[in-house]
Structures are given as C-alpha cells and as structure tokens.
Amino acid sequence: MTDFVEVDTAAGRVRGRWRPTTGTGRMPRSAAFLGIPFAEAPVGPLRFQAPVPKAPWEGVRDALEFAATAQRGDPGVTLIPEPSVPGESTLNVNVFTPDPDAAGLPVLVWIHGGGYFAGSPASAWYDGRNFNRDGVVTVSISYRLGFDGFGWIEDAPSNRGIRDWLLALEWVQQNIAAFGGDPSRVTIAGQSAGGGAVLTLLGMEKAQHLFHGVYAISGALADVSAERAEKFGRGLAAAGGVAPTVAGFSSLDEERVIALQKKATELGPSSLGSIVEEGLPLGPSVDGDLLVRPTRESLRAGVGADKPLVMGATDDEFTMAFSGVAKKLRWVPKAFLLNRLGMPKGAMRPYLAANQDALERGTAGIAGRLLTDRMFRTAVLNIAEDRGDAPTWLYRFSWPSGTFGFAEHCLDVPFFFDCLDGPAMVPLAGPNPPQALADQVHAAATSFIETGDPGWPVHEGDRGVVRVWDTPVSDVVDGYASVRALREPVS
Known part of the structure; x- marks a missing residue:
C-alpha cells in the first residue's frame, strides 16, 4: 500500500x-x-x-x-x-x-x-x-x-x-x-x-x-x-504616523503593524479588570454587516436556535495568571483584590461561601477563580439562558492538572482530540493524564458530531444538568451554582 x-x-x-x-x-x-x-x-x-x-x-x-x-x-x-x-x-x-x-x-x-x-x-x-x-x-x-x-x-x-x-x-x-x-x-x-x-x-x-x-x-x-474598533484603528494609525486607510496601513510593513499592535494591547495586572469589563480590543466587531448586533442579542432573537450547542469551561481557566505572584498576594486583602477584579456589590460573602475549594488555595486561588468566572463561566450560563429552549448541553472540565493542581485554560483540548500522547503534554497536564477520561470526553464529542447529542441530559431552565468531566465523571444538577452569586448579587 x-x-x-x-x-x-x-x-x-x-x-x-x-x-x-x-x-x-x-x-x-x-x-x-x-x-x-x-x-x-x-x-x-x-x-x-x-x-x-x-x-x-x-x-x-x-x-x-x-x-x-x-x-x-x-x-x-x-x-x-x-x-x-x-x-x-x-x-x-x-x-x-x-x-x-x-x-x-x-x-x-x-x-x-x-x-x-x-x-x-x-x-x-x-x-x-x-x-x-x-x-x-x-x-x-x-x-x-x-x-x-x-x-x-x-x-x-x-x-x-x-x-x-x-x-x-x-x-x-x-x-x-x-x-x-x-x-x-x-x-x-x-x-x-x-x-x-x-x-x-x-x-x-x-x-x-x-x-x-x-x-x-x-x-x-x-x-x-x-466605536471602540474605530477608536483603536485610528489610534494605531496615529501611532504609526499614517492615515487610517488602506493606503496608510499598507505603507507599514507587517512587522511594524505587529509591533504597534503589541504596544497598544499590552496588559498588566492593573488592566485585568478593564479586560474583564470591556473584553479584548481586537476581535470580531459589531460592524452592522456580518455582525448586525452583539452575539448574545442575536441568540436571544433566535438566530442559530435550530443548531445544537455544547458549551463549557474549565473550573480555573485563568488562575495561573496569579500563580507567579501567589506569595505576594498573601499580603493583599482578599476583598481589595476581588473588588478590583469586579466583584459585584453584595456578592462577596455568598461567592466565597460557594467557592471554598478555590479559597483554600489562598488569595491567588480565589482571584483566579473570580477572573475565570467573570470571563468564562458566567458566559456559559448567560448564553444557555439566551438560547431559551434551543438544544444546549453544558459541561465543566474539573479534572485538576498534575502540573498546576487545578483545571486550567487549554487543559481540556487534548482530551477532546484524544491526543494525550502528543508533545508538550507534561507542562500542561502533568506526567500521567487519565486516558480513561480522554476516552469519555472524546467519545462524547464524537457522539455530538455524529448525532447532535453528546450523551447527557440537555440543559433546561436556570438550574439544569451539567456534565462534570473529572474522575469519576458525573452529571450534576445546577452544576454552575458556584457562579450564581455573580449573576444574582445579594445586597
């Protein structure tokens, strides 16, 4: 052959x-x-x-x-x-x-x-x-x-x-x-x-x-x-000393544009809160042509309601953002840091009570969980709610990395592709990621691609079933309960 x-x-x-x-x-x-x-x-x-x-x-x-x-x-x-x-x-x-x-x-x-x-x-x-x-x-x-x-x-x-x-x-x-x-x-x-x-x-x-x-x-x-897209574009043109036109930007080579872009989007610890509030400055924009309105508004209007959707996040997507300064953060009052990261008024006490596992990892752990929840996990529930009765399945990836000790950003990707034998796995997942879990995550993805159903109950209502990918795997009612205080702050 x-x-x-x-x-x-x-x-x-x-x-x-x-x-x-x-x-x-x-x-x-x-x-x-x-x-x-x-x-x-x-x-x-x-x-x-x-x-x-x-x-x-x-x-x-x-x-x-x-x-x-x-x-x-x-x-x-x-x-x-x-x-x-x-x-x-x-x-x-x-x-x-x-x-x-x-x-x-x-x-x-x-x-x-x-x-x-x-x-x-x-x-x-x-x-x-x-x-x-x-x-x-x-x-x-x-x-x-x-x-x-x-x-x-x-x-x-x-x-x-x-x-x-x-x-x-x-x-x-x-x-x-x-x-x-x-x-x-x-x-x-x-x-x-x-x-x-x-x-x-x-x-x-x-x-x-x-x-x-x-x-x-x-x-x-x-x-x-x-408005934000135009402001960013005009600002980049001004920084490059050109008109904000095709001719202007075409006079700048690729390396120069990348350098200007990098400088304009530099992030520091003090800018994390603004990124959570405003999102990324470069990405799909509401242009009135391809995106006639914000995506969530389109979903609420029923666009894509005939399409089945599986959606979820890891439990601690961005906790690693604080791992390098964990010792220093021990001296920072939790309330001060969490408020800087946008903790809703009145939500502090119920949120901490619902996230004891992250709290036990110290200030860096709970700060990372809040950043994760505000950027990713609340969005999961919001989009499920936006879709109403459209077929939607939710999951959480909770298996803790053998390297980080929690389920960080990107950890679920090699499980989805069933490629735990791939390169650079140890830095992300540790030396012995569970193949049995990859078998289950990948099989569910394959089932969804083949049949439109990943194999666990569809999410219904505000407290529907969530598949939790961990060892063992489980299906949990109200599986995103720990983010509820961010969506329903108590005064």
Whole structure:
C-alpha cells in the first residue's frame, strides 16, 4: 500500500499521506492533507481586503506539510504547542480523513484560539487522526490575526478574519465530499478565541447555511463595539504616523503593524479588570454587516436556535495568571483584590461561601477563580439562558492538572482530540493524564458530531444538568451554582 493518497478538489488535485491512528476504533488509518489553500495569499493589494478564493492549479499539489501561518515569529512557551510557519500564503485548511472514498461521514471543523491575535492550526494537538479513527472527517482552518484580521480601517472591509472563517467554511461545503465527508453534517468547534469564533458564527445570520452544530470550549466572545474598533484603528494609525486607510496601513510593513499592535494591547495586572469589563480590543466587531448586533442579542432573537450547542469551561481557566505572584498576594486583602477584579456589590460573602475549594488555595486561588468566572463561566450560563429552549448541553472540565493542581485554560483540548500522547503534554497536564477520561470526553464529542447529542441530559431552565468531566465523571444538577452569586448579587 502506498503512503500517499490523492484527491480532486474544486481548485485542483492534492496529494496527502496515510498515517496510523492510535487507540482502538473503526478506522485503523488516517490520511492527512496539510496546507491546502482556500484563498489567495493576503498580501500586496489583497492584504486588507476580503479573502479571494484560490485560483485553480494544474497538476498535483503536495499537501504534505503545514503551510504558512498568520502567527509570526517564535510564540515562545505556550499552553498549546502552536508553531509559526513562515510564508505569505496563510489562508489554508488541513483535512484529515479516514477514507476519501467514503460517503456521508460527519465533519468537524476546528478554529484555533489565541486571543484573536495569536495561535496556529499547525499543532500536533489538532491532528484529526483519532476523530478519523472514530469515523469523523476533521478540518482545521487558518485565518488572519490581530489588526490585519480584525482592525478597523476606514476604507477596508470589516472583520476580515471572520470573512476568512466564512470562506473556509464555504470551501468545506464545496469540497468535503471529495474527502468522504457530508457537507450537510458539519460541526464547528473551537477553544478560547476559537470557542468565541464558533459562538460568533452561531449568532450570525449570514453563516447559518455553513454548519449544523457547535461545540464551544471556553468560548471568549469579543463583540467589539463599532466605536471602540474605530477608536483603536485610528489610534494605531496615529501611532504609526499614517492615515487610517488602506493606503496608510499598507505603507507599514507587517512587522511594524505587529509591533504597534503589541504596544497598544499590552496588559498588566492593573488592566485585568478593564479586560474583564470591556473584553479584548481586537476581535470580531459589531460592524452592522456580518455582525448586525452583539452575539448574545442575536441568540436571544433566535438566530442559530435550530443548531445544537455544547458549551463549557474549565473550573480555573485563568488562575495561573496569579500563580507567579501567589506569595505576594498573601499580603493583599482578599476583598481589595476581588473588588478590583469586579466583584459585584453584595456578592462577596455568598461567592466565597460557594467557592471554598478555590479559597483554600489562598488569595491567588480565589482571584483566579473570580477572573475565570467573570470571563468564562458566567458566559456559559448567560448564553444557555439566551438560547431559551434551543438544544444546549453544558459541561465543566474539573479534572485538576498534575502540573498546576487545578483545571486550567487549554487543559481540556487534548482530551477532546484524544491526543494525550502528543508533545508538550507534561507542562500542561502533568506526567500521567487519565486516558480513561480522554476516552469519555472524546467519545462524547464524537457522539455530538455524529448525532447532535453528546450523551447527557440537555440543559433546561436556570438550574439544569451539567456534565462534570473529572474522575469519576458525573452529571450534576445546577452544576454552575458556584457562579450564581455573580449573576444574582445579594445586597
């Protein structure tokens, strides 16, 4: 049997490579097609424009290595290993299939995170081989990041990063059948900013025909107001000494824009509260075109109500933000710090009573829990409430990392992909993460992608059932009770 496999896409023929899957499942092998361009390189006159579909090519195009990424330079040590790949053609898809000759297989499309300014699909953790093992075709997509992807420019299309998502999803609709997938059975999923991306798409009228289910892991919505986006864009132009136009920004090279962006978005301990209140300054903006209103308003209006949604967060997403200063924080009054992080008036006492486990880890532990709850876990309940009777399943990832001692940001991703044998696992999860838990998390995700049901009760009402991923796994009524004081402060 040859190591290589070829498939015809709408733009031309591509060559991928067979590899084995791991574990036990229906499919013993997986074919990887890496770096297939869905758009022309966003450089030169295309840099600040909507993506242009890739022109057809002749012959067979090798799809054997990851293509260029929008993330530039060495990202340093990150929780998820997401390397940068140099090059201009940054708008690509990676397709993993158990059998290109199959028909009607369900499809998972993954959107990576990174705060809308970083991240890369070229990660070993996003390899779809074990979703392939279980009969799911998997696609990971790239998109423009930071100012190039989301910055306001006076005469440029808005939300260029979103337009990249949409064109990639159009590519899936047009081409996935050639890889054995069913374009009418597409689930979009992502983590952190990627989780926010799929929630953004769920609330976007213009995206509804492109997917059929949503799995949002630690979703971080941006919903930058039009006014804030414009203010940021004008400020960046002024800092660069150019007009806030395509011509002005085009006179600045990529490195200069990234440097200006980095300086304008620098975060310090004193700015955490403002980020919680206002959100990220770069990301999907309410432009009146793609996002006609904030996402939560769209969900309340019933947009995406026909799409099943699984959504959740880890118990201590950002507690690690305080780990390095834990000893110093012992001398800071808890009330002072928690109020700086936006503790609602009257909520202090009931919140502390409901979060004794975090309180026992000291000031850093409870501060991290509050930051987590305000940025992620209250949003889970809010969005479930916004969707009303639409089919929604909630989970918590609670298994404590063997490295951190709590369930931190990104910890659930390798369980979702069933890749605990992947690189850089010990720094995130410790030396012996439980494979049995990965089996269960991954099986639930596979079930949802195949059937629209992850296998635990749908969340109903304000105190519905929540799946708690821990050892052992459990289903808990009112599983997000510990955040209730932040939503219902007692005076």
